[in-house]
Amino acid sequence: MLLIVCPYCGKRPEIEFTYGGQAHLARPVKPAELDDQAWTDFLYMRANTKGVYAERWRHARGCGRFFNAVRDTTTDQFLAFYKTGERPPKYPK
Amino acid sequence: MSRQSFSALALIRRGLSGHLGWQKQWRKAEPKAAYDAVIVGGGGHGLGAAYYLAKEHGLTNIAVLEKGWIGGGNTGRNTTIIRSNYLFNESAALYDHSVKMWETLSQELNYNVMFSPRGVMMLAHTVHDIQVFKRHVHANRCNGVDNEWLEPEQAKEFCPPLNIEDNIRYPVLGAALQRRGGTARHDAVAWGYARAADALGVDIIENCEVTGIKRDEGGAVRALETSRGLIRSRKVGVSAAGNTSVVLRLAGVRLPLESYPLQALVSEPIKPIFPCVVMSNTIHAYISQSDKGELVIGAGTDAYTSYTQRGALHINTHTLDAICELFPNFRRMRMLRNWGGIVDVTPDRSPIIAKTPVPGLYVNCGWGTGGFKATPGSAHVFAWTIARDEPHPINAPFTIERFRDGYLIDEAAAAAVAH
Numbered sequence: 320m321l322l323i324v325c326p327y328c329g330k331r332p333e334i335e336f337t338y339g340g341q342a343h344l345a346r347p348v349k350p351a352e353l354d355d356q357a358w359t360d361f362l363y364m365r366a367n368t369k370g371v372y373a374e375r376w377r378h379a380r381g382c383g384r385f386f387n388a389v390r391d392t393t394t395d396q397f398l399a400f401y402k403t404g405e406r407p408p409k410y411p412k
Numbered sequence: 413m414s415r416q417s418f419s420a421l422a423l424i425r426r427g428l429s430g431h432l433g434w435q436k437q438w439r440k441a442e443p444k445a446a447y448d449a450v451i452v453g454g455g456g457h458g459l460g461a462a463y464y465l466a467k468e469h470g471l472t473n474i475a476v477l478e479k480g481w482i483g484g485g486n487t488g489r490n491t492t493i494i495r496s497n498y499l500f501n502e503s504a505a506l507y508d509h510s511v512k513m514w515e516t517l518s519q520e521l522n523y524n525v526m527f528s529p530r531g532v533m534m535l536a537h538t539v540h541d542i543q544v545f546k547r548h549v550h551a552n553r554c555n556g557v558d559n560e561w562l563e564p565e566q567a568k569e570f571c572p573p574l575n576i577e578d579n580i581r582y583p584v585l586g587a588a589l590q591r592r593g594g595t596a597r598h599d600a601v602a603w604g605y606a607r608a609a610d611a612l613g614v615d616i617i618e619n620c621e622v623t624g625i626k627r628d629e630g631g632a633v634r635a636l637e638t639s640r641g642l643i644r645s646r647k648v649g650v651s652a653a654g655n656t657s658v659v660l661r662l663a664g665v666r667l668p669l670e671s672y673p674l675q676a677l678v679s680e681p682i683k684p685i686f687p688c689v690v691m692s693n694t695i696h697a698y699i700s701q702s703d704k705g706e707l708v709i710g711a712g713t714d715a716y717t718s719y720t721q722r723g724a725l726h727i728n729t730h731t732l733d734a735i736c737e738l739f740p741n742f743r744r745m746r747m748l749r750n751w752g753g754i755v756d757v758t759p760d761r762s763p764i765i766a767k768t769p770v771p772g773l774y775v776n777c778g779w780g781t782g783g784f785k786a787t788p789g790s791a792h793v794f795a796w797t798i799a800r801d802e803p804h805p806i807n808a809p810f811t812i813e814r815f816r817d818g819y820l821i822d823e824a825a826a827a828a829v830a831h
Contacts (some may be wrong), residue, residue: 320724321716329457334726339713340670359816363668363759367657392671392718 324400326386339375341365342387345394369393373407416610418517418522420780438610439604443617446644447475449798450636451651452659453621454478455487456598457547457776457783458651459592459605459616460791461803463521468611468792469799474614475645476606477638479621479655483602483729485652489677489721489753490784491710493689495532495593502809502821503762504555509806510789511592517788523604525596526703533571533594535692537582537736545588562587571688572829573739579747582695595689595700595708601787625663625773633663633772649774649798654719654754656777663770667777668758668815673723674781677750679742681705697734707742710736711751713755713781722751732799760814761823765807774798775812781820 320355321333347353347361366372374390377385389399399409416422416435426434427642449465452474453457494514496507513520514527533678545561552559564576567587576584583652606616617640624637625648627743635644652659655673686701711731714723728750736743758764758778763786765776776794779786793804803811814820 320726333715333724336679336715340717341819355816363815364666365668365670367667367670369655369658369671372717374716380495390716393720395716395718395720 321374321395323376323388323397325381325384326400326402327382327384328374328378331378331381335378335380336376337379339377341377342348342373372402413759414625415607415734418524421458431715433515434820436605437607438616439471439618441615443475443477443620443638443643444615445642447615448473448645448650449647450474450643450645451476452636452648453485453650453652454482454602454616454618455485455651456483456559456601456605456787457647457651457779457794459602459609460787461651461776462614463605463609463612463792464613464792464795465799468608469795471799472613474609474626475643475714476609476616477620477622477636477643478618479614481618482616483599486753486755486783487598487602487787489524489676489751490598491825492595492598492702492784493532493593493691493698493700493710493782494527494529494596494785495689496557496592497532497534497548497588497593498787498823499548499551501555503823504552504557505806506763506789506793506810508555508557509792510786513788513792515592515598517596517601517604521601521608525600526606527594528703529594531570531589531591531688533567533688534588535567535584535690535694536586536588537584537692539585541694545586549588555691557590558592559588559737561697562589571686571690573741574684574690575738575740582737586740593689597703598784601784605791606742615792620682622659622662625659625725627663628769631770633770634689646772647774647798648772649776649794651776651794653779653783654756656756656775660768660773660775663768663773664773665768665770665773667764667812668759668773669778670717671754671756672716673718673720673752674713674724674755675711675727675750675752676729677709677711677728677747678702678706679745680748681707681827682707682745692734692738695734695737697738698731699735699739706748707745711725713757713764714752719754721752721754738789755776755783757781760820760822762823763790763810764812765797766791766803766811767797768812
């Protein structure tokens with residue numbers, strides 16, 4: 320089980336959280352101008368990175384808030400946690 | 413090279429001479445400079461595709477590249493369940509194509525894959541389950557796929573260890589039974605295809621990781637860079653399960669895939685007690701008994717994407733909670749081993765077996781939590797797609813473009829994932 324550090328509540332076990340997938344996917348500013356391929360990319364295409372990956376978590380059974388994390392998907396080690404809207408902090412490579 | 417054939421007579425003859433003189437089942441091939449077709453990924457789907465390319469499409473200068481050892485990925489990590497009771501016409505056609513091939517696969521390959529159509533029973537625990545399963549039963553029968561509705565007493569008759577009392581959190585309200593479904597020996601599938609493909613001249617190259625995909629001026633595939641040198645080929649089929657999006661990115665192709673850990677576990681071996689396969693998608697329990705006697709139990713996927721081939725213990729515990737309620741007499745059994753595989757999940761839980769935007773590059777992926785059952789059928793239509801540069805009618809709907817064009821095959825019969 321992962322130990323996840325909620326930026327609001329501190330270190331908690333994984334079962335308190337739900338996963339939110341890839342981070343920093345911005346909703347299109349002008350949705351009406353997107354063509355089918357751009358919608359496909361937004362809705363379905365994910366980086367699915369093998370390595371360092373920025374992702375969202377939600378502290379569903381705690382404060383209820385979304386936040387971001389950086390995790391190495393080849394080891395499941397977390398490198399950083401930060402609030403939604405912030406840029407990823409520097410983390411040890 | 414001439415191939416020893418397996419038969420009862422051969423077994424007796426070798427047995428009398430101390431089992432000496434059995435051949436190696438396939439050659440340890442060195443990579444050649446060029447092939448007519450290369451399959452990336454030496455699991456059941458990849459080895460099978462190479463076999464059908466050689467057998468049915470006359471291509472014999474073929475290599476299968478595997479970064480580890482053959483059958484060491486999801487082919488060796490699944491719970492070996494075979495069924496075709498999928499809702500939609502497209503899925504029913506694909507999975508039933510596979511079940512029909514399972515029925516004769518041992519004879520086809522002259523290798524005992526231990527296909528055992530012992531019946532797959534899917535439990536209903538809610539009113540919604542009952543409605544959905546009855547809809548599946550009717551849809552399946554319209555598609556010529558056997559599936560029947562059982563009342564709880566009939567379910568218990570089919571699987572005596574099942575608890576149908578109403579004293580559990582999610583009592584059994586009925587079940588859908590596919591009698592033609594069952595299990596097979598997963599390792600034997602990889603080995604059988606490897607042996608049969610090798611006999612047709614296919615080079616099976618292990619410890620060979622693809623690190624780059626070279627393309628010509630027109631954008632078509634020209635060669636693969638690998639950890640064992642450059643290998644030229646104009647046709648490349650990728651069948652790399654959880655790592656497919658990593659391989660395809662080498663050619664600049666994006667896929668709607670996310671890779672999740674999926675876990676399974678086995679118990680200590682016991683005498684035969686469990687006559688069939690029982691699945692409960694609602695409370696996440698998937699169980700059968702292997703011929704060795706172990707209870708083989710499938711758990712759900714972990715919450716997050718990962719490539720670690722391991723998952724969290726609470727996922728297994730959750731499944732065991734359900735197993736212990738459904739089968740109270742297993743409560744004191746010990747679990748021997750657990751492990752994880754990395755499954756590539758598509759947004760609609762249906763696979764992709766298709767051409768890619770890159771000429772000469774083909775992909776067979778997105779099998780998610782249920783690829784083993786499809787091994788022969790998937791391999792068969794993938795070989796067709798590679799050989800003819802066009803899909804077989806069965807896999808024609810399973811394109812990458814369906815996500816752009818809105819033709820999703822939103823298959824809620826897939827196991828172990830939330831819908």
